[in-house]
Amino acid sequence: MAEYQRSNEEGLWIERATQGDDDAFAQIVESYQVPVYNLCYRMLGNKEEAEDAAQESFLRAYRNLNRYDPERKFVTWLLSIASHYCIDCLRRRRLKLVSLDDLLPRRERGTSTPGAEANYLQLENAEEIRIMLDGIGEKDRAAMILRYWYDFSYEEIAESLSLSISAVKSRLHRTRREMADRWNVQNKAFVNGGRQDEASAI
Amino acid sequence: MKHPQFEALLFDIDHLGHEERIALEAHLRECEHCNVLATSWRDLEGNLISAPKMEPAAGFTERFRERLVVYKRRKQERLTLAVILAILISLIIVTGFFGLELLTFIPSVISLLLKSINGLVLLGGLLTILGDFVLVLLEGITQSLPAGLLLAIAAATSGLAVIWMFSIYRFGFNTLRKE
Ligand SMILES: [Zn+2]
Numbered sequence A: 001m002a003e004y005q006r007s008n009e010e011g012l013w014i015e016r017a018t019q020g021d022d023d024a025f026a027q028i029v030e031s032y033q034v035p036v037y038n039l040c041y042r043m044l045g046n047k048e049e050a051e052d053a054a055q056e057s058f059l060r061a062y063r064n065l066n067r068y069d070p071e072r073k074f075v076t077w078l079l080s081i082a083s084h085y086c087i088d089c090l091r092r093r094r095l096k097l098v099s100l101d102d103l104l105p106r107r108e109r110g111t112s113t114p115g116a117e118a119n120y121l122q123l124e125n126a127e128e129i130r131i132m133l134d135g136i137g138e139k140d141r142a143a144m145i146l147r148y149w150y151d152f153s154y155e156e157i158a159e160s161l162s163l164s165i166s167a168v169k170s171r172l173h174r175t176r177r178e179m180a181d182r183w184n185v186q187n188k189a190f191v192n193g194g195r196q197d198e199a200s201a202i
Numbered sequence B: 001m002k003h004p005q006f007e008a009l010l011f012d013i014d015h016l017g018h019e020e021r022i023a024l025e026a027h028l029r030e031c032e033h034c035n036v037l038a039t040s041w042r043d044l045e046g047n048l049i050s051a052p053k054m055e056p057a058a059g060f061t062e063r064f065r066e067r068l069v070v071y072k073r074r075k076q077e078r079l080t081l082a083v084i085l086a087i088l089i090s091l092i093i094v095t096g097f098f099g100l101e102l103l104t105f106i107p108s109v110i111s112l113l114l115k116s117i118n119g120l121v122l123l124g125g126l127l128t129i130l131g132d133f134v135l136v137l138l139e140g141i142t143q144s145l146p147a148g149l150l151l152a153i154a155a156a157t158s159g160l161a162v163i164w165m166f167s168i169y170r171f172g173f174n175t176l177r178k179e
Helices: A008-018 A022-044 A046-063 A076-094 A106-110 A124-131 A137-150 A152-161 A165-185 A196-201 B002-012 B017-031 B032-050 B060-144 B147-178
Strands: none
Touching: A008 A022, A022 A046, A022 A076, A022 A137, A022 B060, A046 A076, A046 B060, A076 A137, A076 A152, A076 B147, A124 A137, A124 A165, A124 B032, A137 A152, A137 A165, A137 B032, A152 A165, A165 B032, B002 B017, B002 B032, B017 B032
16 A cells, blocks of 8 residues: 555644545545545446445545544545445345346356457456456455555455455455456467466466 | 365465475476466456556546535435424424323413403503593693793703713713723
């Protein structure tokens, strides 16, 4: 989390915002809109929902600012609020099936674009990443995103998602395994024979 | 070490010790299953890490400010509604507890009101009579006295009134200052 180190300014904004200064809170929103929005986008997979979730996360932070523990990193606290909000959104979404298209296997929708053979190892656009994250449990997805996009430690993930450190480790392991399997199946059509020579790359 | 243990190492390469690393590399040269899994994960992880950071549309903070205004207004509305509801509920509870007593109290309240109205009517009549009497008295005085004398009496009375008010004002002011 080196990217979002607490500055003196941040401490001042938080203090002023806690005393009811809305302009100070707007400064916080301005500073953290990208990490919060990016998290929501990775969790929910589309711009409209991500915008709404990011806005709502900031509003929740605003309402609960007096509960913020200054010993904690502010951005960790903020992203934890956003994670929980997105987890709730995904749970609600799971309960209402939008269309029959949602029942089709992911592979059929995700790949088979022209020229796929040339760069099948590149998950170049957000849509493809979304497909890889799709179908993974809400908390597992949040753990993956916090680990890979925000460089959270196991401890920080555990704190943010109200899990034990061992639970985080086992969830991450299971999810990596699941994603790697899926990735492997997705590309099997293009992979002929073993690729023993690539093992040395690790 | 066995197959599943190597799988566990595979997904935690950043945290491996030197010996675990060597053991894993040796296993990957022999086991095709783990090898395929390892390369798949390596490609996928690389793509996850290098994925671009998504940014919101311009004006995010302004949109937040608007949302905050709406939130505060709704909060105020909810508060008002809660106060009204609390009053209503208290009224219902009070009526429920003291309903019977209130019912027996109502006739006496009505009779009290009627008596009060009667009293007010009587007082009004009395004031009218007093007004008529003062009017007659004034008419008598103005007819029997010359206009010049009347003006002099009026001027003297006004002067006395001014002096009286001024003295009250001074007296009151001094008392306040002493306090
Ligand atoms: Zn193996």
